[in-house]
Amino acid sequence: MIKKVLKKLIPKTTLSKYSKFRIDMRNAKIINDGYALDSEKFKSYSASFDLDSKEKLQSYLIKEYHAVEKGLALPAPRIGFGVARIRKLIVNLNFYIDQYGIDEVATDTIAVLEEYKTFDTENNPNENPIIKEVNSIVTKFNDLATSNLAGGGGTKVINKSEIEKAVDFDFEFFFKSRHSIRDFSEVPVDIAEVEAAVDLAKFTPSVCNRQAWKAYIVKPENTALKEKLLSNQNGNKGFGERISSLIVVTGKLSHFFAYERNQVFIDGGMFAMSIVLALHSKGLGTCCLNLSYTAERNKIFDGLMDFDADTVPIMYIAVGNLKDSFRVANSNRKEKQEILRLY
Numbered sequence: 446m447i448k449k450v451l452k453k454l455i456p457k458t459t460l461s462k463y464s465k466f467r468i469d470m471r472n473a474k475i476i477n478d479g480y481a482l483d484s485e486k487f488k489s490y491s492a493s494f495d496l497d498s499k500e501k502l503q504s505y506l507i508k509e510y511h512a513v514e515k516g517l518a519l520p521a522p523r524i525g526f527g528v529a530r531i532r533k534l535i536v537n538l539n540f541y542i543d544q545y546g547i548d549e550v551a552t553d554t555i556a557v558l559e560e561y562k563t564f565d566t567e568n569n570p571n572e573n574p575i576i577k578e579v580n581s582i583v584t585k586f587n588d589l590a591t592s593n594l595a596g597g598g599g600t601k602v603i604n605k606s607e608i609e610k611a612v613d614f615d616f617e618f619f620f621k622s623r624h625s626i627r628d629f630s631e632v633p634v635d636i637a638e639v640e641a642a643v644d645l646a647k648f649t650p651s652v653c654n655r656q657a658w659k660a661y662i663v664k665p666e667n668t669a670l671k672e673k674l675l676s677n678q679n680g681n682k683g684f685g686e687r688i689s690s691l692i693v694v695t696g697k698l699s700h701f702f703a704y705e706r707n708q709v710f711i712d713g714g715m716f717a718m719s720i721v722l723a724l725h726s727k728g729l730g731t732c733c734l735n736l737s738y739t740a741e742r743n744k745i746f747d748g749l750m751d752f753d754a755d756t757v758p759i760m761y762i763a764v765g766n767l768k769d770s771f772r773v774a775n776s777n778r779k780e781k782q783e784i785l786r787l788y
Contacts, residue, residue: 478740483706486698490755493703500755502541503550504700508653509534510557510598517557517564518600524568528575531561535575535582547590553598555586560599623722624773626730627684629765633665634689634729639764642723643692649719651712657700658716658759661693661750670750677745678761680734685763688732692720692762698755713759720762734761 487493492501509530516526538554545551558579565573643660651657663671674693675685694717696709721731736758738746746758 475739479743482740482743486755486757487701487706490698491701491703491705492699493701496537498699499545500697500699502537502545504655504657505537506534506541506550506554507655508702509537510554511653513557513561514598514600517560522564522568525565525571525573527561528573531558531575532578534558535578538582539585542585542589547586549597551586552590555583556598559583619726620722623725623731625732625776626765626767626771626773627687627732627763628768628771628773629684629687629689629730629763630768631687632689632766634764634766636662636664636690638727638729639690639692639724642727642729643720645723645726646716646719649712649716651715652701652705652708655700655712657697657709658713659695659697659753659756660716660720661695661752663691663693665689674749674761677742677749678734678736681761681763684732687765688763689765692764693750694720694759694762695752695756696759697753698757709757710759713757717760717762724762724764728767730765730767732763734763736760 496502496505562579671691675681696713701708724731
């Protein structure tokens with residue numbers, strides 16, 4: 446009753462300004478709470494301060510050996526490059542082996558160091574002080590290695606003809622034929638095909654090859670978990686029950702350092718797009734579902750599954766088999782001149 450009286454007494458322009466003020470204050474709170482949560486989580490779980498976990502150390506080793514790989518892959522690598530960086534890499538590799546033993550990351554790091562040594566031996570007329578330290582860590586590695594892990598670190602030669610063969614198909618048609626699908630067949634997807642698509646997507650480029658992502662695939666028969674996950678996402682109304690498999694794409698903060706606060710979303714988004722295209726190549730339909738949450742909804746997300754503590758949400762990908770015919774949104778695209786500038 447009082448509200449009705451006040452509405453009659455107060456000018457409409459004043460009410461309109463007050464309404465906008467309330468909306469603005471609510472949105473400011475959402476923004477501030479979101480920034481605070483992001484900051485707290487990044488400080489807690491990123492590798493910005495200490496390399497105090499296996500994953501953080503792995504990320505450091507991968508970042509640093511990849512820097513050496515890039516140096517070796519240049520058209521004319523500088524003789525004797527990276528001595529200080531390689532010395533620090535060896536110190537941390539030593540610690541990693543002492544703490545966690547020999548694994549793929551250690552093996553890849555050793556492979557890069559050995560290629561660096563080969564390059565230096567063949568091209569450096571002077572004695573490089575780091576080579577003795579390389580020899581020492583390689584000896585330690587060989588003494589401890591109990592299995593023949595194939596080191597994937599270093600460089601390799603690619604022939605132009607290989608690339609030309611790989612792209613000998615109508616990529617433009619393939620790319621333009623992908624749509625966000627919300628009307629799936631009732632036939633459950635073959636989960637092995639979904640797994641294979643995620644396995645393909647691991648070849649997505651990432652900052653210093655750190656691959657700071659993880660995908661959780663929910664099987665078609667696990668309807669309870671699907672419903673639980675979808676209940677915390679607003680974009681699946683009207684078709685959520687038709688989703689056969691759901692992929693939860695996440696990023697991992699422990700792989701990043703102080704200056705990389707946005708990188709988890711960049712790399713995670715690229716990984717997600719690769720999954721979508723890989724699924725499309727297998728004739729499966731997909732729809733990307735937004736996980737840009739408020740701080741409150743983000744905390745709910747953290748408790749939906751047994752996620753790693755350093756996890757941040759990237760997106761859900763709804764997956765289903767295609768019907769013989771179905772309708773999709775036109776999703777008209779901007780003109781080239783609106784998104785492109787030439788200099």
